[in-house]
Amino acid sequence: MSDISIVILTYNESVHIRRLLSKIAGLQAPIYIIDSGSTDDTVAIAEQYGAIVKVNKFENHPKQWDFGLRNTNITTPWIIGLDADQYPSDELLSKLKSFSDASVPADVNGIYLNRHNYFQGERLKYGGYRNFYMLKMFRNGKGWSDLNENMDHRFVIEGKAIIWKDEILIEDNLKEHDLDFWLHKQIRYSNLTAQEEFQRKRGLRGQTLKPNLFGSPDERKAVFKKIWWNMPLFVRPMIYFFYRFVIRLGFLETTSGRTFHYLQGFWFRFLVDAKINELERKEKRK
Template sequence: MGRPDFSFIILTYNEEKHLPRLLNSIKELNAPVFILDSGSTDNTLKIAEEFGAKVLYNKFENHPKQWDFALKNFDIKTPWTIGLDADQVVLPELFEKLKNFKDEDIPKDVNGIYFNRKNYFKGRWLKHGGYFPKYLLKMFRTSVGYSDTNENMDHRFIVPGKTIIWKDGYIKEENLKENEIGFWIEKHNRYSDLVAQEEIEKRNKLRTQSINPRFFGSPDERIAFFKKIWWSLPLFVRPFLYFFYRFIIQLGILDGKEGWIFHYLQAFWFRLIVDIKIWELKKKNDRA
């Protein structure tokens, strides 16, 4: 096939376990690949060079700002850009859609395309608990889509105008480093600092949502709607409610022991740690 109408951007930091897997899944698409690294000390940069990717460096502060830097500093010539994480893989159904993709086939008022993520934890696909289907805006018109820097941790791309959803445009996400639970806990302990600070700022009207919350809107507008409800719930109560909702109402219980570990840690433990840190920050601010 000839040069396609899209380019890939990938963020990396010590991704020698993941990067070959991702680059091999998109190699036959013959698309330009741009990698923004934040100081890898393993074989990440060597792997990027072997696959012919263009690499830039930027010191990491958080994911939204890293994506913002990538979108502003890579010279993308194609009409569309795809932003992927290093621990993601393009699955065959999405590969076929991209192989046949032509800019001229997309209505001019459509600026973004949602892919459908299959999330894996400890080797198991999490089909329940609200984790599938999971639509992520990953493809957008170059220079039209941008990174939502109003978030500290959750990165998302935003586009004005219309979007479409590729329900069978599957990406697989599996962070192999998280097979060691110590890595998962350490990582999410760091994330909890960012989320707690972000919520304090939102409670104090110092930070707002970039996306209009709408229950019947796009996948991201729907998430924004539920986030607005989340922030109104009482601290320490909401982790119990959320875990019950994920594990029982959304049938996370059917995801086996791997699902039990994941849903408990992600829906309850992590949210409880965030609430404790919000409580501590509020007490500290009150004393100040």
């Protein structure tokens, strides 16, 4: 039996879930599906692979992950949290097959995986997306979902973490080949992000991680997030897009990649700022 349990969030993921489960079936690891009420074949496919399925109404990603960690009877020493549109590369799969609790130093409680993103079938290689490290694996009882976030989900841990740089976690959302699907999803996400930032400005939401430019990947991101929150609305999307598209060479991407950097790096950020501005105007009218 594996020393790892795998927790997966799903909602109408029939296009993805078989791809992921077929990859990880050989790990012989317990699999837990936290479903948001799928109306397609997601749950049926998951049960075919022996996964334990729990259903919980979706509010946001951090709360859904929190539900999953609190309401699954996980007994293995390590946990991996995956999205349905992710799957391990052959190198990562091989490392997970041979993984044991004894192979990790006792003072290490988390492992960052190197995520490679795809957009409409093309891997993103520039604009800061060549290597994107995410804490996806942690000791049972030593990691939890960061509920201070409203949109971006992250796990946080007690103690130290290490990085697996060469074992890749692939994220390739096949539904996003339909640009309308991606746009509508970003509109939903922009509401959550705007609400989060609006609350942060009023001291109603804290930052769990201590910003540290020389710390873990998430602690370094916390430094730039703090700077971002203090930048003027509508100016910061232009600065960020210039940084991604020019300084980080996003213009060298394929057409799909350049589209992604424009839409996600500028349009989405501008939309968030417009919604924050709208929330502020509503507050003044009260």
